[in-house]
Amino acid sequence: MAELYEELGLTADEYRDILRVLGREPNKVELGMYSLMWSEHCSYKSSKMVLSQLPTRASYVLQGPGENAGVIDIGGGLAVVFKMESHNHPSAVEPYQGAATGIGGIVRDIFTMGARPIACLDPLRFGDPSKARTRYLLSGVVAGIAGYGNCLGIPTVGGDIYFEPCYDENPLVNVMCIGIMPKERLTRGVASGVGNAVVLIGNRTGRDGIGGASILASQEFDEKSQEKRPSVQVGDPFTEKLLIEACLELLDKGLLVGLQDLGAAGLSCACSETAARGGVGMKVWLERVPLREEMEPFEIMISESQERMLAVVEPRHLEEVLEVCRRWGLNAVVVGEVTEGDLLEVFWYGEKVAEVPASTLATGPVYDRPAERPAYLDEVWAVDLESLDHPSDYGRVLLDLAGSPNLCDRRWVYEQYDHMVQLNTVVYPGSDAAVLRIKGTSKALAVSCDGNSRYVYLDPYLGTQIAVAEAARNVVAAGGVPMALTNCLNFGSPERPDIFWQFKEAVRGLAEAARFLELPVVSGNVSFYNESFGAAVYPTPVVGMVGLIGNLAHRRTMGFPGEGLLVVLLGETLPELGGSEYLKVVHGLVAGRPPALDLDREKRTQTTCIEAIRRGIVRSAHDCSEGGLAVALLECCCAGGMGASLRVDTEIAPHAWLFSESQSRFVVTLAAEDLEAMQELAGSREVPVVVLGRTGGDRLVVNDWIDLEIASMKEAREGALERLLSGETA
Amino acid sequence: MKFGVVVFPGSNCEADCYYVVDKVLREDVDYVWHRETDVSSYDCLILPGGFSYGDYLRCGAIARFSPVMEAVADFASRGGLVIGICNGFQILLEAGLLPGAMLRNTCLRFICRFVHLRVENADTPWTNRASLGQVLRIPIAHNEGNYVVDPETYRRLEEEGRIILRYCDPEGEVTQEANPNGAMGNIAGICNEGFNVFGLMPHPERASEEILGSTDGLVIWESVMAYNREKG
Numbered sequence: 001m002a003e004l005y006e007e008l009g010l011t012a013d014e015y016r017d018i019l020r021v022l023g024r025e026p027n028k029v030e031l032g033m034y035s036l037m038w039s040e041h042c043s044y045k046s047s048k049m050v051l052s053q054l055p056t057r058a059s060y061v062l063q064g065p066g067e068n069a070g071v072i073d074i075g076g077g078l079a080v081v082f083k084m085e086s087h088n089h090p091s092a093v094e095p096y097q098g099a100a101t102g103i104g105g106i107v108r109d110i111f112t113m114g115a116r117p118i119a120c121l122d123p124l125r126f127g128d129p130s131k132a133r134t135r136y137l138l139s140g141v142v143a144g145i146a147g148y149g150n151c152l153g154i155p156t157v158g159g160d161i162y163f164e165p166c167y168d169e170n171p172l173v174n175v176m177c178i179g180i181m182p183k184e185r186l187t188r189g190v191a192s193g194v195g196n197a198v199v200l201i202g203n204r205t206g207r208d209g210i211g212g213a214s215i216l217a218s219q220e221f222d223e224k225s226q227e228k229r230p231s232v233q234v235g236d237p238f239t240e241k242l243l244i245e246a247c248l249e250l251l252d253k254g255l256l257v258g259l260q261d262l263g264a265a266g267l268s269c270a271c272s273e274t275a276a277r278g279g280v281g282m283k284v285w286l287e288r289v290p291l292r293e294e295m296e297p298f299e300i301m302i303s304e305s306q307e308r309m310l311a312v313v314e315p316r317h318l319e320e321v322l323e324v325c326r327r328w329g330l331n332a333v334v335v336g337e338v339t340e341g342d343l344l345e346v347f348w349y350g351e352k353v354a355e356v357p358a359s360t361l362a363t364g365p366v367y368d369r370p371a372e373r374p375a376y377l378d379e380v381w382a383v384d385l386e387s388l389d390h391p392s393d394y395g396r397v398l399l400d401l402a403g404s405p406n407l408c409d410r411r412w413v414y415e416q417y418d419h420m421v422q423l424n425t426v427v428y429p430g431s432d433a434a435v436l437r438i439k440g441t442s443k444a445l446a447v448s449c450d451g452n453s454r455y456v457y458l459d460p461y462l463g464t465q466i467a468v469a470e471a472a473r474n475v476v477a478a479g480g481v482p483m484a485l486t487n488c489l490n491f492g493s494p495e496r497p498d499i500f501w502q503f504k505e506a507v508r509g510l511a512e513a514a515r516f517l518e519l520p521v522v523s524g525n526v527s528f529y530n531e532s533f534g535a536a537v538y539p540t541p542v543v544g545m546v547g548l549i550g551n552l553a554h555r556r557t558m559g560f561p562g563e564g565l566l567v568v569l570l571g572e573t574l575p576e577l578g579g580s581e582y583l584k585v586v587h588g589l590v591a592g593r594p595p596a597l598d599l600d601r602e603k604r605t606q607t608t609c610i611e612a613i614r615r616g617i618v619r620s621a622h623d624c625s626e627g628g629l630a631v632a633l634l635e636c637c638c639a640g641g642m643g644a645s646l647r648v649d650t651e652i653a654p655h656a657w658l659f660s661e662s663q664s665r666f667v668v669t670l671a672a673e674d675l676e677a678m679q680e681l682a683g684s685r686e687v688p689v690v691v692l693g694r695t696g697g698d699r700l701v702v703n704d705w706i707d708l709e710i711a712s713m714k715e716a717r718e719g720a721l722e723r724l725l726s727g728e729t730a
Numbered sequence: 731m732k733f734g735v736v737v738f739p740g741s742n743c744e745a746d747c748y749y750v751v752d753k754v755l756r757e758d759v760d761y762v763w764h765r766e767t768d769v770s771s772y773d774c775l776i777l778p779g780g781f782s783y784g785d786y787l788r789c790g791a792i793a794r795f796s797p798v799m800e801a802v803a804d805f806a807s808r809g810g811l812v813i814g815i816c817n818g819f820q821i822l823l824e825a826g827l828l829p830g831a832m833l834r835n836t837c838l839r840f841i842c843r844f845v846h847l848r849v850e851n852a853d854t855p856w857t858n859r860a861s862l863g864q865v866l867r868i869p870i871a872h873n874e875g876n877y878v879v880d881p882e883t884y885r886r887l888e889e890e891g892r893i894i895l896r897y898c899d900p901e902g903e904v905t906q907e908a909n910p911n912g913a914m915g916n917i918a919g920i921c922n923e924g925f926n927v928f929g930l931m932p933h934p935e936r937a938s939e940e941i942l943g944s945t946d947g948l949v950i951w952e953s954v955m956a957y958n959r960e961k962g
Contacts, residue, residue, distance in 0.1 A: 146840045150871070151781040153742025238740050238784025329739055418842045418871045420936050421779075423746045428943075437941065439749070552941070 004028070008035035014365060021360045029298045029346060029354040033361060036265035036302050037272060040528050043364030046494035047526040050504055053511045054521040061484065061520050068109040068189055068261065069179075070522025072484045074548055076441055079183045081115040084123075084176040084449075084488040084544045086527035090232045091173040095140025099173050100148035100235035104306050106177040107152060108261035111244050112309070114187040114251045115179025118424060119436055120149050122159035122175050123449045123488070123542045127168030129405045129724045134163070137171050138725065144235075145175075146416040151237035152244065156417035157425050157434035159449055163405040164590075166457075169532035174488040176544040178447060180438065185251055189260035191274035191282060191312045191338050196257055198271070198282060198336035199318070201325055202243050202308040206292035209233035209266070209304025239307040239330070246328040247309060255321050258312040266303045268361065270310040271336065272344055276362035281343040284336035286353070297348040312338060367494075374498035380458055383591035385577055390655050394630075394705040397586060398658070399716040401627045402634055404585045408720035427557055430639070432623050433478035433547070435555050444549040446480030451542035452626065455594035458579045460502045462594050464509035464541045466663060469602045470625055471545035472517055476606045477621040477666060479554040479613050480547030485514060487524040487543050492536025494528045502539040503528075510541060516599040517606075519545070554613050558622035558632075558667075559640025560695045565619060566672055567636075567644050569690040570682060571605050571665030573629060575656035581627045582659035597663045604685040605664045612681055617674045624665035630658035630706065632667045634713050637700045643710055645701045646693035654705045669695060731958045732758040734772035736802070736818075738793045739764065743779035743815065743935065750935045751776075755951050764796040773958050774811040775802060777818025779871070779933060789832060789874050790820035799825050811855060811954060812927045816872055819919075819929030828922055828929045829887070830879035835872070836912030842871040844944065845910055847918050847932060848898040851891040854921060855957035856928045859949050865902045866895070866946040868932040870910060870918075875931040877913040877920075887920055895919035895930055 005015045008031065018026050018034050026034065040046060056064035062079055063071035069083035087102025103120060110117045122145055127134045138161075149156045154177070191198070209232065250256050258278070260270045267284070275282045286300050295303070313321050318334070325332035339345070344361065346354035391397045401407055414429035426444060427435035433448035450471035456463030472482040487510065492499040514521050530537045549555055560567070577583055578592025612618040620640070624632040637643055650657050670678055675691070682689045701707045733751045737744045744761060751759040762769060769775060782793035793799070799821070806812050806827055814822040822828045835841055844867055852862040860866070879887070887893050895918040899908040909916045911931075919930030934947030 143839070150840055150842075150873075151740070151742070151784065153780060236784070238781065238786065241740055241742065241781070241784075415843050416840045418840070420842060420869055420871060420933075420942075421742060421746065423749060423936065423939075423942060426941050439753075 005031060005035065008032065009039055010035050014038055017365060022356065027354065029301055030356055032298045032302045033268040033354065033356065036268055037361040038364035042265050042269060044526060045365045046367050046369050046528065048366050049368055050507045053507065055511060055515045056520050056522065058520040061522055062186060064520065064522050065524060068112045070484065070486060071113060071186060072522060073183060077183055078438065079181055079186060080445065080546060081110050081113045081179040081181065082176065082486055082544065082546055083109050083523035084174055084486045084542065085525040086488050086490055087173045087175060088170065088490060088527050088530055091141055092170055094232040095137045096144040096147065097232050097234050099141040099144030101233045101306050102173055102175045103145055103148040104235050104237065104240050105263050106175045107154060107240065108263065110177045110179035111247055112189060112259050112261045114185035115181035116248060117154045117177050117179045117244065118422060119178045119434065119447065120154055120156045120175060121447060121449050121544065122156060123451060124159065124161045125167045125172035125453065125540060126161065126163050127171065128165045129163045131168060133168065135725050141171065141173055142413050142416055148235050148237045150418040152241050153421050155419045155421050155425055157419050157436065158429055158447060161410060161413065162453065164453065164538060166537045170530045170537050172490050172530065172537065172540055174542050176449060176486060178445065178546065187251055187256065187259050189274050190258040190278040191280055192278040193257055193314060194280065194338055194340050195315065196338040197313045197315060197318050197334045198284065198338065199311045199313050199321060199332055200289060200308060200335045201311055201330055201332045203236060203239050203305055204290040204292040204331065205300055205303050205305045207295060207299060207303065210299055210302060233304050233306045236307050242328045242330055243307055243309055246325055246330055249324055250311065250321060255317040256311050256313060260310045262308040262310060264304060266301065268301050272358040272361035274310065274312065275342065275344055275358035279342065281339040281341040281358060282336050283339055283345045283347065286346060286348045288333050288335045290331050290333060297346065297353045301346065369494050369500045370497045371501035371504050372497035373501050380591045381593060383589065385592050388587055390653060391586060394654060394658055395708050398630050398634060398706060398708065399713065401581055401585055401631055402713060403716040403720040404581065405724055406581060407627050407631060409717045410721065411718065412721045427478060427555060431478065431557050432474040433480065435478050435549065437552060442551050444552050444555060446475045446478040446547040446549055447545065448474035449542060449544045450474065451540055453538035453540040454590055455579050456506060456541060457538040458592065459594050460505035460539050461509040462597060464506040465513040465597050466594060467541055467543045468510060468513035468517065468519065469597055469663060470623065471543040472519065473606060473623045475545050475547035476610050477556065477558065477623045479556045480549045481610060482519055482545050482547040484520045484522045485543050485545050486522060487541060488527065490527045490530050490537065490540040490542065492529065492531045499536055506539055506541045513599060517603055556613055556618065556621045557639065558636050559620060560636050560642035560644060560669055561620045561640055563642065563696045565669040565695045566675060567646060567692045567695060568668050568670060568678065569629065569665060569692055570609055570668060570687055572662065572688045573652065573657055573660055573665065574662045575652050576660045576662050577656060580659060580661045595661050595663050602664045605666065605687050608682045608685050608687045609666050609668065612678055617670050617678050618668045620669045622667045624667055626661060628659040628661050633700060636667055637710050638714050638717065641710065642695050643697040643699045644693055644695045645697065648692060648703055658705065731773045731955055732771065733774050733776060734760050734762040734769055735776045735778055736762045736798055737764060738782035738796055740782045740784055741778050741780035743933065746935045747776045747778045750938045754938050755955065757955065762798060764798045766798050767801050769801045769805050774813065774954055775805060777812065777814040777821055779816030779818060782817055782821060788824065789817060790824040793821045794825040803827060806927050809924060809926050813856065814929040815933055815935065816931055819931055820874065822927065822929045827927050828920060829883045830877055832874040833876040833878055834874050835876055840873040841910055842869065844869045845932060846898050846900050846908065847895040848902050848904060850893050850896055854894060854925045856950050856953050857894060859953040859956055863902060865898060865900065866949065867944045868934055868937040868947050870932050872931055875911040875913060877917045879914060884914060890923065892921045893917055894921055894928065
């Protein structure tokens with residue numbers, strides 16, 4: 001066994017722990033189960049201690065972290081379920097299937113809780129877009145998301161894409177799913193009731209995805225990565241669609257005690273987690289598992305074949321459960337039984353092939369890893385930004401920014417996703433937040449994802465706070481009140497002190513911002529080992545925010561909605577070019593400190609904006625972020641097909657005023673007669689109101705700095721991604 | 731008027747069609763499971779969009795063998811009203827209820843966006859409330875909407891006025907640029923000889939409420955309701 005445990009990704013210490021727990025040597029099946037369940041991916045052994053500082057409670061939180069997904073109460077008897085996950089390594093090895101099965105996994109997490117999945121959002125990070133590998137990965141990932149998500153009939157309504165060379169080899173594919181349900185349908189992944197049947201529903205089990213969690217997800221990349229292709233699962237969205245319908249029908253009819261999806265670590269995880277949560281044991285008869293090919297018991301226990309669910313069913317409901325599955329054309333087989341005690345016992349044609357306490361599988365080791373501030377920070381902070389040349393043609397710079405990989409129009413991507421199915425999407429992709437109406441009510445959800453990893457690289461604590469603030473700001477700009485968040489934390493190897501320092505700082509920032517803005521963290525995911533050939537990706541925490549729009553009439557978009565409106569900036573512009581798109585695009589620099597964030601000011605600004613929207617003062621709203629005020633204004637013009645003429649009086653140098661990424665700012669429009677009300681509202685919260693000018697015409701004019709036609713601005717940003725991907729421009 | 735929305739395994743727009751008939755049109759509507767063999771109680775059957783049987787083979791190629799399709803064919807042969815939207819259109823093609831076939835979009839990508847459609851015949855059960863040449867703004871969402879048919883049938887479709895909708899620009903010009911998927915003659919929707927069977931790639935159910943950005947799809951629903959009333 002000694003050689004095997006290493007091959008399976010366990011350390012010598014962990015192996016000793018297994019010996020201690022069992023009081024004997026594990027056999028091959030047991031060792032396989034422990035290796036998966038104690039992998040970083042499944043056990044959170046490096047992150048658990050750090051994550052415990054996150055705020056997870058609020059009066060409306062029905063389920064926080066620890067289940068398949070978080071759940072919040074949005075009133076009217078409805079609950080919203082959501083979570084974000086990563087599928088980074090599978091997507092690096094096989095982009096189409098990696099991304100597709102990422103969607104499959106996160107969607108299962110949502111309907112497992114009893115909710116109908118109503119939307120997906122996909123934050124993606126890729127390398128240098130001029131490289132062929134990036135184009136291969138991006139087109140494969142987008143096609144995979146589309147191929148799987150479109151088939152399920154779940155609209156993909158948002159997400160974001162950033163390009164940085166650090167992701168060349170190790171792209172990030174994060175996936176978020178949101179579901180909605182009547183509160184009483186909330187279901188947990190718990191086994192209970194001795195004698196209840198354990199039913200495996202869905203696809204047959206095969207050799208795909210053997211060791212996905214340990215081999216692929218919990219190790220960094222090297223030249224052997226291509227050999228890991230067999231660890232990537234293959235998706236079958238058709239079966240997943242049937243699973244959604246069948247499981248929701250079973251839950252509606254009240255036929256299930258518990259429901260759990262099979263993801264990482266397959267049956268090992270589903271059985272041990274449901275048993276551990278319920279404080280019971282479980283017997284499993286592996287010969288009953290429907291197989292695609294001949295397999296060993298060890299392989300059946302750890303296979304990560306997709307589209308499978310584990311249901312716990314009272315014997316009196318069993319026949320009806322099997323009948324519902326049959327009608328949907330799904331396999332459904334009793335593979336086990338809930339037992340007293342806490343032993344997970346696995347049988348193979350009468351022979352006991354594993355016997356382990358379920359709780360010891362489900363709660364792995366916990367590590368307090370050493371952390372050390374990385375040296376690069378002093379270097380990047382020391383860069384003298386003051387001495388850089390100022391541009392002479394601001395209009396040219398704005399067009400360059402608008403057409404740059406990180407800021408240009410994303411239509412090429414989101415038009416490949418069905419973003420309309422289910423008839424809920426009332427604000428389409430390309431806005432600050434997607435807005436989904438809740439049929440039968442006057443409410444809507446506003447959802448957004450955010451995570452500028454350049455900021456986090458330059459200051460993990462501050463950068464992560466900004467991610468929270470900006471995700472919330474996006475929701476506010478759409479007219480929503482932010483309620484709760486999920487997150488996906490993508491980092492390098494936790495075994496490296498410099499990386500672990502980044503991780504700790506990021507989580508500290510996340511916790512503090514979430515606490516201050518009163519946004520409980522209800523679910524999340526950690527993805528470590530995002531490294532290749534010794535180099536880690538930028539530390540990349542991604543935040544997914546869900547907010548509630550109490551009245552659909554309060555939804556807002558960014559586009560200038562009419563002529564003669566005042567264009568107003570809520571917030572203050574400071575010369576903060578550190579970490580900006582401007583620095584990257586114009587000077588090729590990733591340096592300096594990210595813009596400052598005052599959480600109190602952030603909160604006051606958001607409250608002001610939402611209040612002004614509710615009172616009907618604010619007609620359109622846009623969060624000011626990457627690319628600064630100038631890019632925000634350009635986006636407002638392009639989205640509304642309406643120009644603006646602006647006069648700015650400032651002490652700040654023009655390029656800094658235009659392109660600084662100062663936080664806590666919104667660009668809004670309002671009628672002139674509402675200005676006083678706006679000023680009163682903002683004044684009481686000490687939020688600056690700066691009147692920039694008026695909408696009108698077909699040009700964006702700012703002092704004598706910028707004078708551009710809408711048509712030329714549109715041309716710069718639309719189609720830019722397609723041009724980049726076809727290799728037309730470097 | 732009573733609508734039936736046929737549900738195949740893998741359909742995913744059935745709930746949207748049901749919702750629009752029920753909540754927007756306020757007409758009677760039922761789901762019709764793909765194993766049903768009697769559809770005689772309906773005035774109009776909707777074959778919704780989706781990925782029937784995963785569409786792992788040619789789109790609609792498996793769904794056409796569902797038991798309900800025999801009943802649908804029988805229903806259509808007696809003059810019953812049948813509308814196939816997106817995957818539903820593909821199924822009607824595979825079942826031979828409409829002529830032609832679908833290839834992949836020429837760009838080889840799934841496309842979801844609003845397009846403009848010109849009404850080519852306003853004297854059908856599906857377009858009698860529209861005017862000839864009217865431009866409708868309705869979304870498409872498909873990977874295989876590149877309609878092809880042999881030249882002889884194409885000529886007949888044209889002569890008999892069975893080309894109902896063509897992709898066009900916002901001004902109503904039928905141009906190459908306005909063709910999202912490469913469909914022959916910019917065809918977006920066609921009818922059978924009796925005009926009681928209509929297949930179209932765009933999704934009128936996604937353009938039936940102001941809040942979703944367009945109500946241009948309503949003209950199709952209102953037309954078929956008017957036709958049904960007048961038919962008595």
